[in-house]
Amino acid sequence: MNYKLHQYVASVFFLALFTSYPSLAQHFSTPPSSTSNKQLKTEEQLGRLLFYDADLSRDGSMSCATCHRQKYAFTDGNKTHPGVNNDHGVFNVPTLSNVGAFKKLMWVDEPVHSLEEQALVPMTGITPVEMGMHHREKEIEKRIANNSCYIKLFNKAFPNLVGNKIALQTITQAIASFERTLTSVQSHWDIKDHYTNEMQKGESIFFGKGSCATCHTPPFFTDQELHQINGQMGKAYRTPTLRNVELTSPYFHDGSKATINEAILGHETKYTSVPKLSQHDVYYLEKFLDSLTDMNFVTSPDYALPDKTCN
Structure with missing residues (x-):
């Protein structure tokens, strides 16, 4: 393909793809077709708050944003980042630029196929220990449920969900929804x-x-x-x-x-x-x-x- 034509086609495809980003938000319990735009916006707002919340780590010292800092395009400027045990990290923190469009989310070939699944890796992973919440999943839910503001946002974001709305699934779903907004096109x-x-x-x-x-x-x-x-x-x-x-x-x-x-x-x-x-x-x-x-x-x-x- 002629280079100039290739560049034009790539640019058109790029812009077209980003106009469809909201449809990429996959919901565990509620089909995307039944999720209103207002609900999705609330879910993204909720995910943003959770992304910056250090209560998702064992000792309250780390949030997702600890390693994914906006000024570094959601990396952290270090070779690797130590976890709550101060163990050295294994991999360099990858950028979250346009991560909502990626099919492969890990440095190596691991069975992590969605941003919802990936959000669990730093929270509950043990090789290495990052946020240190392995076998403390209920503690995450308890901490979030103790916050009246979070209760209101979860109710708005997941109105059709029967039962407890503050669960690990909805927490990771909200974080993933925020991460899908991280589009870099300018x-x-x-x-x-x-x-x-x-x-x-x-x-x-x-x-x-x-x-x-x-x-x-x-x-x-x-x-x-x-x-x-x-x-x-x-x-x-x-x-x-x-x-x-x-x-x-x-x-x-x-x-x-x-x-x-x-x-x-x-x-x-x-x-x-x-x-x-x-x-x-x-x-x-x-x-x-x-x-x-x-x-x-x-x-x-x-x-x-x-x-x-x-x-």
């Missing part, structure tokens, strides 16, 4: 605002001789497949999205590459289709990757810590 590349000649040169390399788009495929700049890209990795890992990559250092599954330059050079020709690139090529590639930063995404008050906690 980068320089998307809107061509301040899209410099250097960025354009880097774009030509990215889609041309650099073969970067083979795995980092628009519109999300990931093919969501598992690849081994050098001899040090030892196994295959999920291709990370390059959306907001300027803000998500360090890089790779273990955070072993501190800069974008190191990450580009970490792709070995033996394992990938990326050829040996000149210093000029790498420089322009970096400029293009900078164009994928969406400052609206990392400054929008819609995604930020709520002004008021739920109390």
